[in-house]
Amino acid sequence: MGLSVVGLTGVCGRQDSGAHKSTAATAFASGTHMVRRLSRRSRRPQGARRPQQARPPPSPPPPAAALMDSPSQPPPPAEGGPAAGSGAAELPRLTVTQVEQMKVEAKVADIYRVLFGNAPNANSLMLELWREQHVEYLTRGLKHLGPSFHVLDANRPWLCYWMIHALALLDETPDEDVEDDIVDFLSRCQDKDGGYGGGPGQLPHLATTYAAVNTLVTIGSERALSSINRENLYKFMLRMKDTSGAFRMHDGGEIDVRACYTAISVASLVNILDCELAKGVGDYIRRCQTYEGGIAGEPYAEAHGGYTFCGLVAMILLNEVDKLDLPSLIGWVAFRQGVECGFQGRTNKLVDGCYSFWQGAALALTQKLMTVVDEQLKSSYSSKRPPGDYACGTCSSTEAGYYAKFGFDFIKKSNQIGPLFHKIALQQYILLCAQVLDGGLRDKPGKNRDHYHSCYCLSGLSVSQYSAMVDSDACPLPQHVLGPYSNLLEPIHPLYNIVLDKYHTAYEFFSSE
Amino acid sequence: MAPSSTSSEGATDEWVPPSRRPELADVVPVPQDDGPHPVVPIAYRDEFREVMDYFRALYFAGERSVRALHLTAEAIDLNPGNYTVWHFRRLVLEALEANLQEEMNFVDQIAECNPKNYQIWHHKRWLVEKLGPGIANKEHEFTRKILAMDAKNYHAWSHRQWVLQALGGWETELQYCNQLLEEDVFNNSAWNQRYLVITRSPFLGGLAAMRDSEVDYTIEAILANPQNESPWRYLKGLYKGENDFLMADERISDVCLKVLKNDSTCVFALSLLLDLLQIGLQPSDELRGTVEAMKNSDPEIADADLATAICLILQKCDPLRINYWSWYRTTISSQI
Numbered sequence: 001m002g003l004s005v006v007g008l009t010g011v012c013g014r015q016d017s018g019a020h021k022s023t024a025a026t027a028f029a030s031g032t033h034m035v036r037r038l039s040r041r042s043r044r045p046q047g048a049r050r051p052q053q054a055r056p057p058p059s060p061p062p063p064a065a066a067l068m069d070s071p072s073q074p075p076p077p078a079e080g081g082p083a084a085g086s087g088a089a090e091l092p093r094l095t096v097t098q099v100e101q102m103k104v105e106a107k108v109a110d111i112y113r114v115l116f117g118n119a120p121n122a123n124s125l126m127l128e129l130w131r132e133q134h135v136e137y138l139t140r141g142l143k144h145l146g147p148s149f150h151v152l153d154a155n156r157p158w159l160c161y162w163m164i165h166a167l168a169l170l171d172e173t174p175d176e177d178v179e180d181d182i183v184d185f186l187s188r189c190q191d192k193d194g195g196y197g198g199g200p201g202q203l204p205h206l207a208t209t210y211a212a213v214n215t216l217v218t219i220g221s222e223r224a225l226s227s228i229n230r231e232n233l234y235k236f237m238l239r240m241k242d243t244s245g246a247f248r249m250h251d252g253g254e255i256d257v258r259a260c261y262t263a264i265s266v267a268s269l270v271n272i273l274d275c276e277l278a279k280g281v282g283d284y285i286r287r288c289q290t291y292e293g294g295i296a297g298e299p300y301a302e303a304h305g306g307y308t309f310c311g312l313v314a315m316i317l318l319n320e321v322d323k324l325d326l327p328s329l330i331g332w333v334a335f336r337q338g339v340e341c342g343f344q345g346r347t348n349k350l351v352d353g354c355y356s357f358w359q360g361a362a363l364a365l366t367q368k369l370m371t372v373v374d375e376q377l378k379s380s381y382s383s384k385r386p387p388g389d390y391a392c393g394t395c396s397s398t399e400a401g402y403y404a405k406f407g408f409d410f411i412k413k414s415n416q417i418g419p420l421f422h423k424i425a426l427q428q429y430i431l432l433c434a435q436v437l438d439g440g441l442r443d444k445p446g447k448n449r450d451h452y453h454s455c456y457c458l459s460g461l462s463v464s465q466y467s468a469m470v471d472s473d474a475c476p477l478p479q480h481v482l483g484p485y486s487n488l489l490e491p492i493h494p495l496y497n498i499v500l501d502k503y504h505t506a507y508e509f510f511s512s513e
Numbered sequence: 514m515a516p517s518s519t520s521s522e523g524a525t526d527e528w529v530p531p532s533r534r535p536e537l538a539d540v541v542p543v544p545q546d547d548g549p550h551p552v553v554p555i556a557y558r559d560e561f562r563e564v565m566d567y568f569r570a571l572y573f574a575g576e577r578s579v580r581a582l583h584l585t586a587e588a589i590d591l592n593p594g595n596y597t598v599w600h601f602r603r604l605v606l607e608a609l610e611a612n613l614q615e616e617m618n619f620v621d622q623i624a625e626c627n628p629k630n631y632q633i634w635h636h637k638r639w640l641v642e643k644l645g646p647g648i649a650n651k652e653h654e655f656t657r658k659i660l661a662m663d664a665k666n667y668h669a670w671s672h673r674q675w676v677l678q679a680l681g682g683w684e685t686e687l688q689y690c691n692q693l694l695e696e697d698v699f700n701n702s703a704w705n706q707r708y709l710v711i712t713r714s715p716f717l718g719g720l721a722a723m724r725d726s727e728v729d730y731t732i733e734a735i736l737a738n739p740q741n742e743s744p745w746r747y748l749k750g751l752y753k754g755e756n757d758f759l760m761a762d763e764r765i766s767d768v769c770l771k772v773l774k775n776d777s778t779c780v781f782a783l784s785l786l787l788d789l790l791q792i793g794l795q796p797s798d799e800l801r802g803t804v805e806a807m808k809n810s811d812p813e814i815a816d817a818d819l820a821t822a823i824c825l826i827l828q829k830c831d832p833l834r835i836n837y838w839s840w841y842r843t844t845i846s847s848q849i
Contacts (some may be wrong), residue, residue, distance in 0.1 A: 092737070097695075098701035142553060144550050145681060146555075147555070150591065154595040177550075185550075201573070203597040253596065293746075297671060298671055302705040310696070336835040337833055348700070418836055
């Protein structure tokens, strides 16, 4: 999700080396398949439609072409056939979408080909998470950012969150004085009338409020948690509420599903969510679910991974998730994982590492929603009523902490089924295609690293590693973690994207407030 | 409202720092309050820092003046993502009763260089609301221009949809969708727009009136590119919430079978057939025959019922989604 503009502990012991063999083997098995799929898909349009492909292959052949020379694959229909050489004008030309997709597939295939040419023990090295480099890159950002970062000058709490959360996933905490500096800095971003802006003196904004609060919760000290003025925060949120029930980002700002999620997430987390804030939000979000099954930023816009996560989570926190058509949402998200092994954000768009979280976590959440899904399937088959077609519930409870419980209870629930995405394939994409050798993670090969992608690639990696366990905080088995077991990250609370123990500390703190 | 000659726009050598501008001589710049130990500190260039210091001075003083307007243009030029500057600019524009058509030209210029920015498009909405229906066509032309550079720009599409619904301009929209899909039939944003048009355009009679011809159009697109997911999703969308009609339209199962004849592992075709069976479609002999043929080649699924067999086939030919299909299979046994 283009959040660029304010858009939007306790590892259970490292495993011994006996685990490596099996993980590498799993990776190899699943990955071989991926390469074959990739080659098949990327071959067709090239061979069939590009006039220059009719020429004898240059030597040495380009890597992508070499990869395609698998005897198990049938030749593309046009190659050497009657269409080649004659009537080239009749052949369908490649569209922009196809060309861009092929370029990415070729780059990814290059990387995976190296993996499968390696001996299994070399794979384990290649599949390592470069912790030290990432920690260094993230820690450095906290202390210094170059002049080109001026375009993120209205996103500084986001920068804090991306770095601090990514570090927490890696089980790293900055020095205590740096943590205190962050608390001081964010207090300067806190508006006197509530909420946090993108920098000191800037207007309060819901997305930077989310980033600031999540950062403070991740720091987790009494000083950090008590620096949030909850009374004013509540007033700020009420001011941001539109008559439709949805939220706007800031005074006079845009209304969308991102604003709804950031408001509901923060309000739930610091235990200020009540009927007043909650009413009407669910109906707005329901109107944003599209014919494809995913959720859009606004009614009628295109289904999108970032908004799908935001909408789904807000509905869970509001206890209104039954208003969404969950089977069609699941069907849409499951199809966003592609031959590159990572997720795309929208149908027929390119893979991007950040959707490892937005899409991966959305699917992981549905592992705990199977009771609702089954109900919806039953009712849609029997009564022909489309799932999610329910009258709006009315808020009745005034009990303190009523809403905060939904986030707390959700994480205690067991996963009723295994993950609906390919968790090993996803980890393979993150480790091999998104990692940058000098530290940091990126969208895809050929792109630069940044803090946003570092945060969301690692968040997605964590979700993926823990997705096969029945309980959210249970320690994954070696075969669930691709690469060495030391790749294992901290578990998160996927509704807030906060490291799980940090969430629990904050929950305790704000329940007693 | 283009910035004055003192702005950063135009030749850089002409740029005069705010501290040396006579019209700002009485303003005391306000530095950013980053505290003694800032975190995520940005090494601002002098130009950026100075403009922002002067902006802060006028913003905190609430000065709604021409010089404030010029300074906001400069700050926006340096960082179009600063929503506080945009917000203040709107207050100033209102106070000055500025020419909003000129303001639209200003924001359009910035949008062309920064087409993926929330603030710019939000500012345009604010202007469109003020300028009213007369501006609809110009807005549609503008989004066309942006979409010609990137036909999937999410912000541009959202803006276009909002203008359509607020001010109209539907007359040629279906044609525009046709054009974009002719250029790139994989453009899912164009399919999504098509869905808006056929369901919401006041000229087309709504989904019920359009469904029949849309099914034909979509099937043609599927047959031309069976691996294109967009029309498959669109086809199902045409019958959203209307399972009985979906089942009754023989063209739906026909297109699946036709595609499977050429490519027996087409995931989208198998998946749609499965959906049809799930909602109660009575399988035709042809459908039964097609699936039986696939079953025969695989002894593991010989005894399975039709829907289960399709799931098992999908588990094999779509292994990336093996967990999804095996879960899906469990929902069959719980229904039927």
